Amino acid sequence: MSQRVTIDPVTRIEGHLRVDVEVDGGKVKKAWASGQMWRGVENILIGRDPRDAWAITQRICGVCTTVHALASVRSVENALQLELPVNAQYIRNMIILAHAVHDHIVHFYHLSALDWVDVTSALKADPAKAASLAESLSSWSGNGKAEFTKVKERLSGFVGTGQLGIFTNGYWGHPAMKLPPEVNLIAVAHYLQALEVQRHANKVVSILGGKTPHIQNVVVGGVANALAVDSQAVLTVERLLAVKDWIDQLADFVKNVYLIDVAVVGGSYPEWTQIGRGIVDYISVPDIPLDGRNTEFALPGGHIAGGDLASFKQIKTHDDAYFKDGVSESVKHSWYEGGKGPLHPYKGETRPQYTDFQDDGKYSWLKSPTFYDKPMQVGPLPRVLAMVAAGHKPTIDYATHALDLVSTVAKTKVGIDALHSTIGRHAARAVACAVEVDELARQWDLLLASMAKGDLKTFNKPVFPKGEIAGVGMHEAPRGVLSHWIVIQDGKIRNYQCVVPTTWNAAPRNEKDEPGAYEACLAGTPVAIPDQPLEVLRTVHSFDPCLACAVHVVDHERQPVVRVTAA
Amino acid sequence: MRVVVLGVGNILLSDEGLGVRAVERLRRAYCLPPEVEVIDGGTSGMELLEDLEGIDALIMVDAIRAGAPAATPIRLAGEALPVFFRTKLSPHQVGLSDVLASLELLGRSPRHISILGLQPQSLALGMELSREVEDGMPALLGMVVSELALLGLVAPAISSGEV
Numbered sequence: 001m002s003q004r005v006t007i008d009p010v011t012r013i014e015g016h017l018r019v020d021v022e023v024d025g026g027k028v029k030k031a032w033a034s035g036q037m038w039r040g041v042e043n044i045l046i047g048r049d050p051r052d053a054w055a056i057t058q059r060i061c062g063v064c065t066t067v068h069a070l071a072s073v074r075s076v077e078n079a080l081q082l083e084l085p086v087n088a089q090y091i092r093n094m095i096i097l098a099h100a101v102h103d104h105i106v107h108f109y110h111l112s113a114l115d116w117v118d119v120t121s122a123l124k125a126d127p128a129k130a131a132s133l134a135e136s137l138s139s140w141s142g143n144g145k146a147e148f149t150k151v152k153e154r155l156s157g158f159v160g161t162g163q164l165g166i167f168t169n170g171y172w173g174h175p176a177m178k179l180p181p182e183v184n185l186i187a188v189a190h191y192l193q194a195l196e197v198q199r200h201a202n203k204v205v206s207i208l209g210g211k212t213p214h215i216q217n218v219v220v221g222g223v224a225n226a227l228a229v230d231s232q233a234v235l236t237v238e239r240l241l242a243v244k245d246w247i248d249q250l251a252d253f254v255k256n257v258y259l260i261d262v263a264v265v266g267g268s269y270p271e272w273t274q275i276g277r278g279i280v281d282y283i284s285v286p287d288i289p290l291d292g293r294n295t296e297f298a299l300p301g302g303h304i305a306g307g308d309l310a311s312f313k314q315i316k317t318h319d320d321a322y323f324k325d326g327v328s329e330s331v332k333h334s335w336y337e338g339g340k341g342p343l344h345p346y347k348g349e350t351r352p353q354y355t356d357f358q359d360d361g362k363y364s365w366l367k368s369p370t371f372y373d374k375p376m377q378v379g380p381l382p383r384v385l386a387m388v389a390a391g392h393k394p395t396i397d398y399a400t401h402a403l404d405l406v407s408t409v410a411k412t413k414v415g416i417d418a419l420h421s422t423i424g425r426h427a428a429r430a431v432a433c434a435v436e437v438d439e440l441a442r443q444w445d446l447l448l449a450s451m452a453k454g455d456l457k458t459f460n461k462p463v464f465p466k467g468e469i470a471g472v473g474m475h476e477a478p479r480g481v482l483s484h485w486i487v488i489q490d491g492k493i494r495n496y497q498c499v500v501p502t503t504w505n506a507a508p509r510n511e512k513d514e515p516g517a518y519e520a521c522l523a524g525t526p527v528a529i530p531d532q533p534l535e536v537l538r539t540v541h542s543f544d545p546c547l548a549c550a551v552h553v554v555d556h557e558r559q560p561v562v563r564v565t566a567a
Numbered sequence: 568m569r570v571v572v573l574g575v576g577n578i579l580l581s582d583e584g585l586g587v588r589a590v591e592r593l594r595r596a597y598c599l600p601p602e603v604e605v606i607d608g609g610t611s612g613m614e615l616l617e618d619l620e621g622i623d624a625l626i627m628v629d630a631i632r633a634g635a636p637a638a639t640p641i642r643l644a645g646e647a648l649p650v651f652f653r654t655k656l657s658p659h660q661v662g663l664s665d666v667l668a669s670l671e672l673l674g675r676s677p678r679h680i681s682i683l684g685l686q687p688q689s690l691a692l693g694m695e696l697s698r699e700v701e702d703g704m705p706a707l708l709g710m711v712v713s714e715l716a717l718l719g720l721v722a723p724a725i726s727s728g729e730v
Contacts, residue, residue, distance in 0.1 A: 041579055043692065059578055059609060060579065110669075154672070192672065195669050202614050212611075213611035213614045214609055
């Protein structure tokens, strides 16, 4: 008999992401991803000054504040064809990259590692054995026997007092948990160290962005940071040296801890390279602009069809018609008024029409975006594959290094094909993070070199023409392609649409009833125990879901998160 | 002594943002002692770890759903604090409760935590508070001031005019 498993973590009316799967014979047959939140932020923007949009859009969500701020100013600058001073690009690039590094570290250690790591098993570990294993893989200073002993004692203390605290919701002892106790202990130690390290990334964002959460330095036309070689009131060389120190510490952790942990987990769960393939049509956009007109980039992006790197078609600029003309969104299965077929974002409409959850009808607040009528997967995996296909050497080197480590742990040769999978998305994210942390250091060098030449310019004033103009702000955000689409009439916003990464990945079925990326990738996922759907969480978490609306009213009542019913 | 008054919520969803609105007004309307830091936390999570680390008291201001009539003032502390951990699908659910639990694990959690708030009337899209919650805001600010008094801190009103 098949069973229906519903995972709905926030069971208030607003909700976040809900995932339903139909399980038959121990495997997922069909899946539905549903955004349980009405996201009509665009409607708030209509009629406003385009120069204010970034400050409002960065409130869309709590994790991705900076990315919406940047995509928003880029959309206005694209509409105006406004050139930026390169210093503004370097400062924005550093914010983008520091945010991405922060996001990837927190995602792996504090959201998804516990899908693979059994914390209670770490209590059985021998710290000396753990230390010799960890030291054989990495030169990281936090891998010693004393450190692991201390972590084990702290963990025992928590378990002893019945306060497992942060770890209470794990599926401990689940048959899908397979790491040896020593690896679990290493991972728990790194979980705690990651809490310390992530704050360095946050400090970089707050020094450059003026404030965090919610940066303050972005303006249409550049950034509001005043640069100076010596004045105390502004961004000085002295403060930039502190930034460099944090970047170096982040780089040490990313390369010597994060990348290695992901490879060890990947190599220990080789069966997960065969699960979660789903949609292998990939899209990413280039980012980290090196000129004022967004035509040269440090990190390339583009479209890959059918998982074949040879099909790679590069997206060359942020004005590239191949991207701008290819995007449309369907609302056939979304709670919006439709009937006009898929619409380009400039013509997008956001008029709600709620129907309740209908398996074959409307069932999500997310629209269903397509690229030339095909559903896409976005995120670090598409980004890494595009960079490899474009011949980006640092990406090729880190990907090779990671896959070699996975092969050593798995004791079998694991190639780049293994990346089209649940565990592959984690590996790609770690590779992307290593590339990004190096690029962060390079952007710092570029800014300092520019200042040394006496260039302290950070802003070009925008001028809004009479009549209608339109623009797109593209950004390769941590979770993938983000695009803000703006139509401006006489200096006021006439239409605004955000097509966010999770809309691509968590999309409901499209106009042709084809499933979105989560839905397609969940098909075939094994489920050992329906009311403990750990395997489903593994695949969903591998995408790093981000529903662009963080409603978090304190919920006073406790509701069940997982429901199992007869299908 | 270090005390953080943290307003959280999404200001794009009317009453969902009442915590942020409350701390904005608190800053304008009261003369706060130097021990008190006021933070607009928006909807963030892990970014706040540093700000909340090792402080003596955390006063969080948020919309609280308790099935009560709109704008009912609610105070949660001690045993009444909500259950912290649940199955999560998204980092957006790695919220403040996780930050606090992480601090506990690091042995640096605030010694005193309380949550003050109002029952929201509307979570609809919009940047204004509902009339009911708007009317309840002075009471909420009063609760924050009383909470500070419990900690031995005095925060006189700057004027008795509107906040």
